[in-house]
Amino acid sequence: MSISSERRTVQNPLLRYATEAGWTYVPPDEALRLRSGEDKPFLHAVLVEQLQRLNPGVVTHATKAEEVVRRLQALRADIEGNREAWEYLKGLKTIFVEADRRERNLRLLDPDRPEDNRFHVTDEFVFRSGARRIRADVVFFINGIPVLVIETKAATRLEGIAEAFDQIRRYHAEAPDLLVHLQLFALTHLVQFFYGATWSLSRKMLFNWREEHGSGDFETLVKSFLAPRRVMRVLTEYILFARKDGELTKVVLRPHQMRATERVLARAHDPQKRRGLIWHTQGSGKTYTMLTIARRLLEDPRFENPTVLLIVDRNELEQQLFQNLEAIGFSRVHLALSKRHLRELLAADTRGIIVSMIHKFDDMPADLCTRHNVFVLVDEAHRSTGGDLGNYLMGALPNATFIGFTGTPIDRTAHGKGTFKTFGTDDPQGYLDKYSIRESIEDGTTVPLHYQLAPNDLIADREAMEREFWAAAELEGVADIEEINRVLDRAVTLTNMLKNPERVAKIAAFVADHFKQYVQPMGYKAFLVAPDREGCVLYKEALDRHLPSEWSAVVISAGHNDPAHLKRYHLSEDAERRLRQAFRKPGENPQIFIVTEKLLTGYDAPILYCMYLDKPMRDHVLLQAIARVNRPYESEQGQRKTTGLIVDFVGIFDNLERALAFDSQDVSGVVQGIDALKARFAQLMDEGRHTYLPIAAGEVGDKAAEALLEHFRDKDRREAFYQFFRELEEVYEILSPDPFLRPHLNDYQRLAEMYRLLRASYEPHIPVDKSFLRKTATIVQQHTHTSLVHEPSATYEIGAAMLMALLNAEQPDTVKVFNLLKELYRLVEAKGHSAPYLLSIGERAEEIRRRFEERQIESQEALRELNELIRQLRAAEEERRQRGDLAARPHAEQAFTVEWWLRLHNIAPERAKEVADTMEAAFAEFPHWMSDRRQEGELRKCLYKALFAISVSDVVAWTNAILDLLRRATDA
Incomplete structure (x- = not known):
């Protein structure tokens, strides 16, 4: 059996393994019957039945179930509607129950009792959206609702995953009223298996299941991915919708995030252990992990309506976290506005989520809340709980469970050891879960970083750096950019030197030139990190002398007493949000952000490639800052970001061991010189x-x-x-x-x-x-002035005459074979829709190409077969011209396609013509056979009889092949 068959080698085994994993296979015809038409997404009868079964006393009869179905069908066909569809799956929606005269929660599935749900899978899923029609390879339903689509490609298709991903993107554009319900997709061509969330179509959000699951054959990959209980858990527990600068985004958590969530929940339920450290590297989705844990704690009945505190150490992060929680849909979120307000919230036994900055625990009374179902999630734990603040926090909540999160390695200083001591005491290795920088690079969650030292005359004065920065004792294990700023405020000589107008002018000229030569041609963007807020303004003014002013923008915090030259660059919240949105998008200005503190933590812009660093930093602050450029990115045009670049103007990277006070095994591979x-x-x-x-x-x-x-x-x-x-x-x-x-x-x-x-x-x-x-x-x-293989011009007609010219050209046989195959492919692509008989010729050409590549035939044999194929093409073109009335007869083109498919399969021309004449009448009688199941059945009968009449032995296989060919012509 040929391994080049998508259906036999990939799609059919996938269906077999899915059924063995617990899904019930529904043939396409039966699925269409259950759907009641190609424009309906649900297995209608199944959904109506399950709505009543899962909602006793709420959906008490079929009429009520039909009302729910109508609501689902009326969802907006975009990501906003997709979020609402997910809320239905989560059980967050309600329906009015007349008998109770109130709204009651509605369940579309039951994740706690998988056996009460119904799992179906079908293939060749045709969906019609207005005038457009798609055909998805494999679609999975839970309780009649489509939740997952898988696109399969032949194992031999080198670009199979890319082609399948393009199809998923096309489905979003052409059938959004189907995609509004689907929550997940997967792509496979046997060797590779990728997955992602619908409505999240960036290549960086495409995850490799083979790498994440570990080694295993195709059967193991499919069964582990499609285990019904796992799919239910991913749908209901590990999908997140959030707004980023006002735009709704969707993510599905990766295995390391799911693993950490489960471990934290287990720790929260363990009465003997009250501490845990989650050490997940920068850029690996730590915030989403925290938010998922918070949601799961609130939803789990074992925790009896708990209080979950989310603790951050920066005002900007506090606001971001609060906005994320609101965007995700948490209903009970309290933002502690002051120390007093926080004390009142805790004293009042507030349940739900409380967001607070760590400093608001200062002087907090002991034993303020002694409940055991209090869970404290501490962001950036390596710097949030140092000193007395941590003591006040833990003293106020003596029986709480404390989970620390850090994105940077734990440093070798007393500060770092303190983080392990505070959160890691209940685990022998010091942490509950770890996802290292090396793992994130191997998984593709982040990209490696490279640095480049600026020319010597632009690098900061080494003596001033040594005296006023490196020798500052309080910078040992520094974890907060504010500590860096305080040191730089005292380092008068250093900061004056860094902001020297002549030096700023030279660096601005260098940055402008470097950006235009290296960064902009790749389609990426950059940060310029200045020593302080005034330095940002100086760099903006200097940069504007070399680049259009709209290319760059200053983003700094506003101070009440700022002088006029700083106030010019204050931004309103809306203005900053618009700039942040535009920066993430290719081709839009600004292309360079000039920053010193803002955006150096928590801002995620994958298109950011280069950081021009002119601010002394070290340890956690440095690692957090440079992690802004470690996000993977791939544009819609296929532009791939495989590394991030730091251009160093202060000499930090002259001595990495000194700049990063971490164990070398933790930061190994994080950042290397451009010389590497x-x-x-x-x-x-x-x-x-x-x-x-x-x-x-x-x-x-x-x-x-x-x-x-x-x-x-x-x-x-x-x-x-x-x-x-x-x-x-x-x-x-x-x-x-x-x-x-x-x-x-x-x-x-x-x-x-x-x-x-x-x-x-x-x-x-x-x-x-x-x-x-x-x-x-x-x-x-x-x-490249000439191509070794014929590059066709668009100025002449593609057809048999041109192919004959190529066949007779003075070229080696191997070159002729590829030129002919290429031109045949172009011919079919260009004209297959209007002349569908060409698709069968294209299939024959593809079969010749495959056999030639696999050395089943040599070039001379391939040329003989191509010669015969071109002769048949010329005959088909001539007959089509002679039958000039084809265009006037609505169904003659389909009949002509049937005739030529048969002739290419060695049926005599006169017998093929007999079948074609019979089928032209059948196509006229059953014009809607592609969308109407009854008409398709009648048409099949006509084709069966016509093929029997010419002594075809396998009429079912030939009928399927012919009708599939005609459908492809419609979909082309």
Whole structure:
């Protein structure tokens, strides 16, 4: 059996494993019957029945259930509606019960008793949204509601995951009234298995289940991912909706976040243990983990209506957390406005969530709340509970459970040891759960960082740095940017030197040039971190002399007594929110944020690539700041961010051991000099020169192309080269322009041309130029004057005549094969919708390509088969011209497609014509067969009879193939 079949190798096994895991398979025809039409998303009868079963005394009859169904169908077809659909699944919605004369909670599923739910799966799920029609591969239903869609691709499709992801994005655009109910999606082509949340379509939010679950075959991956109990838990407990700068976003938690949540809940239920430390690196979703834990604590009946305190140490974080809680939909949230207010809330035995800054516990009386069901979640625990504040906090709540969260490694100082002592006493290793920087990089949650020291004449005076910054005793293990600021306020010589107008002017000129050459061409954005608020203003004014003023913006805290030149840059909340939103979006201004304190913690902008650092920092503060640039990012055009860059103007990275007071094993791999990338580029280029460039050595033109195409007919070889070139290209993207690259440039261009040749030949469905990153695309356009494989012009007609010309061209056989296959693919793509008979020709061409790549046939045999295919194409074109009335007869084109499918499967022309004539009448009689199940059944009968009449043995398989082909033409 061929492994290139998507259905046989991937889709059918997935369905089999799903049923073995506990889902009931429903054939497409039966699913359509249960849905009552292609424009209906629910298994209607199942949903109506389950609504009554799960809501006794609330949904007491079918009419009431139908009312709920109408409400679900009326949801807004966007992310706002998707959140409302999720609230229905969570049981957060109500319905008015006349008998009780009040609203009662409505349950669409029961996560506590999985056996009371009904789990269905179907495939080839056709959904019609207005004039548009999609066909999803596999859809999963709980109680008749679609909750998960999986797109499968053939195991041999190199770009299968990318293509499947594009389909998911297309479904959101073309069938939002279906996607409004779906909460999760997955993508697989056997080897890889990715998943994500619907309405969250950034590539960075696509997670690799194979990596997260560990090793295992396809069966293990599918059954573990689709275990009904697990799917229910993810749907109801691990999806979050939140607003970020006013925009609604959606996330599904990753396994390390789920693991930490479960461990905290277990600790909260353990009467013998009252402490725990969650050590999850910056950028790994720590805030969402905290919010999920808070929600689960409140919802768990075991905790008997608890109080959950969320403690932060900065006013900005307090406001962010409070806004997040409101956006997520918490109903009982109290923001402690003052020390007195916090004391009143605790003394009044307030339940629900209380958000407070740590300093509001100052002088708090002991034993203010002695209940055991009080849970304190402390953000940035490495700096929040130091000194007396921690004692007041724990003294006021003597029986509470305290869970600390930190995103930075625990430092070697007494301060760091104190964090372990405060929160880690109940665990031998000192923490309840750990997700290290190294793990986050391996998982793709964060990207590695590289630094580059600025030219010597721009780096801060080393003596002043040594005397006034490095020697400051209070900076040992510093955990708060305010401590850094206090030291810098006293470091008069250093701060005056940093803000020297001549130095600021030089650095601004350097930043402007560097940004235009390195950062902007990649489509990314930057932070410029100034020594203080006044420094931000000085840099803004200097930068405006080199860049358009709208490219940059200052974001600083406002002070009541600020002088006029600072007040000019005060922003209202709305203005700052708009700037933060625009900064996250490619192509919009501002492109550079000038900051000193604000946005250095808690601000997440994946498009941020470069940080120009001109403020002395160290330890936790430094790690938190540079973590702003470690978020992965991929644009809709495929632009990938694989690292973050820090350009250092103060010399901090001259001595990393000194700058980061952490164990080397914790920060290893976090940040490396740009020289490491240069060494890697040189190493990769050596590999390219020794492994790949010699393949076509001594050959030119078409002979070189033939040698390369022949060598890379082996799929594993191609994939290895693609992987090699992508890494090489990513490093080139970061380093360019640089004099270091000059000796490598010619060979790099040759490798890029080789990559283009292979992609254009073996993957004709992928736009080659779009697969290049921006800087490589530029040099390819500038220096690749001719392509080794025929690059068609859009100025002439694609058709059999042009293909015959290619067939007779003076070129090596291997090159001819790929030129013909490429042009046949373009022909089918361009005209398959208007002339669907071409789709069957495309299928034959694809089969020739597969056999040729797998060396089942050689180039001469492939050319003979392509010659025959082109002859048939020319005959089809000629007959279509002779039958000039096809366009005038509504169903003649479909009949002509049937005729040519049969002729391509070795049915004599006159017999194929007989079937076509019969089917033209059938298509006219049953014009809605694609959407009407009854008409499809009648049409099938006609086709069965017509195929029997010409002695076809397997009429069912042939009928399915022909009707699938016609559907594809409609979907094209």
